Amino acid sequence: MCGVVGVYCNDENLTSKITYYLLFSLQHRGQESAGIATFHNNMVHLHKGMGLLNEVFSQEILNRINGSSAIGHVRYSTTGESKIENAQPLLVKSKAGMIAVAHNGNLVNYWGLRMKLENESRVFLTDSDTEVIAQLLSNYLLKYGIQESLAKLDEALIGSYTLTMLINDKIVGFRDPLGFKPLCVGEADFGYVIASESCAIDAVGAKLIRDVKPGEAVIIETNNVEFVKIAKSNKKALCVFEYIYFARPDSIIDGKSVYEARHNMGRILAKESYVEADIISSIPDSGITASIGFSQESGIPYLEALIKNRYVGRTFIMPEQKLREFSVKLKVNAVRRNVEGKRVVLVDDSIVRGTTSRKIVEMVRKAGAKEVHFRVGSPPIIAPCYFGIDMSTREELIASSRSVEEIRKMLNADTLAYLSLDGLLKAVGFDRKELCLACLTSLYPVEVPGERCCG
Numbered sequence: 001m002c003g004v005v006g007v008y009c010n011d012e013n014l015t016s017k018i019t020y021y022l023l024f025s026l027q028h029r030g031q032e033s034a035g036i037a038t039f040h041n042n043m044v045h046l047h048k049g050m051g052l053l054n055e056v057f058s059q060e061i062l063n064r065i066n067g068s069s070a071i072g073h074v075r076y077s078t079t080g081e082s083k084i085e086n087a088q089p090l091l092v093k094s095k096a097g098m099i100a101v102a103h104n105g106n107l108v109n110y111w112g113l114r115m116k117l118e119n120e121s122r123v124f125l126t127d128s129d130t131e132v133i134a135q136l137l138s139n140y141l142l143k144y145g146i147q148e149s150l151a152k153l154d155e156a157l158i159g160s161y162t163l164t165m166l167i168n169d170k171i172v173g174f175r176d177p178l179g180f181k182p183l184c185v186g187e188a189d190f191g192y193v194i195a196s197e198s199c200a201i202d203a204v205g206a207k208l209i210r211d212v213k214p215g216e217a218v219i220i221e222t223n224n225v226e227f228v229k230i231a232k233s234n235k236k237a238l239c240v241f242e243y244i245y246f247a248r249p250d251s252i253i254d255g256k257s258v259y260e261a262r263h264n265m266g267r268i269l270a271k272e273s274y275v276e277a278d279i280i281s282s283i284p285d286s287g288i289t290a291s292i293g294f295s296q297e298s299g300i301p302y303l304e305a306l307i308k309n310r311y312v313g314r315t316f317i318m319p320e321q322k323l324r325e326f327s328v329k330l331k332v333n334a335v336r337r338n339v340e341g342k343r344v345v346l347v348d349d350s351i352v353r354g355t356t357s358r359k360i361v362e363m364v365r366k367a368g369a370k371e372v373h374f375r376v377g378s379p380p381i382i383a384p385c386y387f388g389i390d391m392s393t394r395e396e397l398i399a400s401s402r403s404v405e406e407i408r409k410m411l412n413a414d415t416l417a418y419l420s421l422d423g424l425l426k427a428v429g430f431d432r433k434e435l436c437l438a439c440l441t442s443l444y445p446v447e448v449p450g451e452r453c454c455g
């Protein structure tokens with residue numbers, strides 16, 4: 001997770017505020033820290049802090065950091081602890097100038113690269129893989145232009161890296177050749193914007209131009225936008241979990257509507273695993289769209305069994321297990337009137353650790369449900385993600401070593417069914433070769449030590 005943005009604005013007083021609004025629309029991608037870097041008078045002005053965007057920025061701070069170009073970041077930590085030093089954008093000063101980098105993704109070869117740079121006497125101020133990217137890039141920029149430097153960077157890095165960068169006054173967006181994480185570009189009357197998701201582009205009244213393609217860079221300089229092919233690859237590995245869970249349903253990613261994909265997941269799930277029931281309910285919020293699809297296909301009415309407290313962050317993206325368990329109780333409550341004496345189907349987008357799902361089944365039973373059936377809009381997550389999502393060990397994943405029946409017993413559900421892999425592919429409308437499915441298949445699109453690569 002993490003959200004990245006970039007802005008070119010022809011009114012210097014608006015740039016940081018537009019960046020703030022873009023990030024605000026991507027707050028679901030990271031809630032641990034936020035930061036904005038602007039370029040003004042040959043200097044990068046940076047402000048970042050821990051917490052939500054509105055905790056980190058005030059009107060006064062936004063007034064202070066001006067300039068016509070900016071990048072921004074909201075963070076959810078994967079490599080590197082959740083601490084202020086690791087908040088982004090990261091800034092590097094060298095003879096090549098000032099470079100600020102915001103990163104969504106995770107490098108598989110981070111430690112090897114870092115050791116190599118440390119052996120060359122480079123000093124690191126953080127334990128984030130983004131600093132390796134920033135240091136390498138500043139090295140390359142001493143010798144090469146931007147395009148050649150990005151090509152060199154691509155040769156060095158293994159893993160997922162969607163980047164927005166300030167290279168002096170230029171704004172650069174870059175997507176790794178497999179395109180794990182999304183990036184798109186929009187145009188508005190004030191200039192150009194780059195963002196992880198199109199919902200952010202909509203939020204600032206801009207018009208989506210198009211997605212940055214895998215291996216492509218977008219370079220924005222004084223109201224001129226240029227797309228440049230940097231790296232070639234004969235395959236793609238778009239993260240399928242963007243469609244299942246991460247992205248906002250109002251976003252369009254790589255030409256596909258996230259809402260439509262999720263709705264299809266629910267419809268196909270209903271065909272694959274219909275069950276006699278009185279109501280269908282989602283696990284709010286990310287299960288809503290799939291549960292509507294399930295209800296429409298099955299003909300079973302949609303009714304809310306659970307109500308979400310909207311002021312609690314997403315439980316999945318709290319970094320510590322203890323906090324995660326605690327926040328489930330704060331997050332949802334059962335609607336007794338809707339579930340008492342009923343056969344209830346609960347639809348969720350996915351099950352990661354299973355702790356939230358178990359507590360929710362228990363909550364709905366306690367509220368008087370006669371039967372609780374669990375339906376999941378994705379196949380079981382059986383393997384860790386090394387590309388930017390915090391589910392890093394197999395032991396943490398409930399489905400890595402258990403059958404569906406064993407999981408059903410652990411959740412205490414009357415029945416449990418997952419969407420099939422074929423059903424998922426049909427729902428998102430991509431060919432298998434275009435997607436990363438590693439956490440569902442245990443076959444990785446790049447070499448990861450100790451794991452099988454699908455070539």
Ligand code: SF4
Nearest residue numbers: 239240385436438439
């Ligand atoms: S392993 Fe799963 S979560 Fe990670 S990039 Fe691939 S599809 Fe996305």
